[in-house]
Amino acid sequence: MAKTKETEIYYLDDDDEIVEKSKATKVNIRELDGDGNLINETFMLLTKKG
């Protein structure tokens, strides 16, 4: 994490289509270094509310 200079977040649905945050069932976070190289990826599964 120390090397991380930038993070990007992507919201996806069950078909791996990019969707808006409220409709997402998955989240991918990319951590990049100063040169834009990927150094870590975090994957989260969202559970339905209610």
Add this chain to the structure above:
Amino acid sequence: MLSHKVENRLAEEQFANKYAKKLQRTHKRVQKEIDTIFAKAQKNGKWSRKEIYKYNRAKKLKSTIREQLGKYKGNFAKEFRDDLANLYKNETRWMQNFLKKQKGLGIAYENLNTGLPVQAVKSEVVDNIMIKGKTMTEYVGKYGDDVAFKVEQEVMDSIMLGEHPSKTTARLNKLANKMQNRVDMTVRSWTNAVWNKSNLDVYEQAHIKKVRYLATFDEKTCSECAELHNNVYKIGDEPSLPLHPYCRCAYAPYISEELTPSANDMPVERTKKAGDKIEKRNILGESRDCKIRNVKNTELIQPVDLDYSKQKIEFDELENLYKEMPEKLTENVDSIVLFDGRNPWDDYWEKEYGIENFKSFATAGDGQISFYSNGNITGAKAQAHINPTLYHEAGHELDKALVAKGRFSTSYKWKKAIKYDDIGYCSQYSMQAESNIEDFADAVKFLFTDPDKLKYLPNRITALADIFGREAIPQNLRKFIGGSVL
């Protein structure tokens, strides 16, 4: 039991083909009748409205179409009823024999020798099974009438527009394709219903009180079925199968809580395997004894006292999946760890992106893939996401290892493959990230988990064939090797 289910799937395929062929023959007969009438009712090679109404030709054509499709409908319902009855009998006998071999489970073995649980199979089983409120005969009857009406309508529209007969044929072919899909769906749905009804009847005959819901896991599994996987129901309270068209779910007998795993996704086998090492490792800041299994030069790690209610991924399942991955992909992954705690960075992400209760499922980087506490989701959901995660992340590690410096995905070769495939990135994720790196990892993931997603990407298939070998490319995609330019 699993191999029997696979055999059932093959039998289902044969049934679907049999009725699809019958439909094709009917389609040909209808086409022939149309050609005969056309010869008499044409002008300058096109339908003539004037000629079609002479000598009751239009009326005759309509009644011929109805007659042909009526015959198909009648034969279909009759023959399929017989087939389903035979299917019920065969499946019942198979299940009785299977249960008889399972000794010491306290089931009523003596009842399994008394013959079929239901004697009048056609009238009491096949005729009574309902899907979405309709019996098979009602469904086929209604669908047959709808189809006859649509065929008649398409043909008459074509005639009224004075179309060339090739257009009439095209209209009929389009309709025939839709009918084919419907026949396929009907056959598979009722076959599934009869198998499951047979299984339930035998379980009741053997005095088994409960069933376990079994979904089939692959890229086609729907979330509804995945959620129900492994649930246990009292017989009579189980969800009616098929749950939806093309549903492949089944019921397995649930004998007793002592003899079968509980319903809440607990792993079946948690013992230490010969060859596992036990070593202290740092687990989220705490030194714990860990079970370490070396699989293809990768360490699979989990704490010995792992809390299974928080980590639903099974160690053995992980090992099996990992063993199936090609050497090329696994050789660059150092370790895979199963944690029963949260990713320490979850709180940070929660604040950073405003996602309440952020819980990482997995992280990957620097040769390590980590799976965190996932007690908030079902075991089935966790299992379903292991494979895509492993292939994608191992793809990243391979990407770095393929070239001495940098990444293969940013090399001229992959860039050129993306350029000449000419439809942009291979997934929405890589497209949104505008990233060759994600494009490569997703292409690797697709190759091994959902290869059809690569079918319009001949240059990427070629590059992947260079990396993994031609034999790693599924048969239907091999024709693309060679790409358009690479």
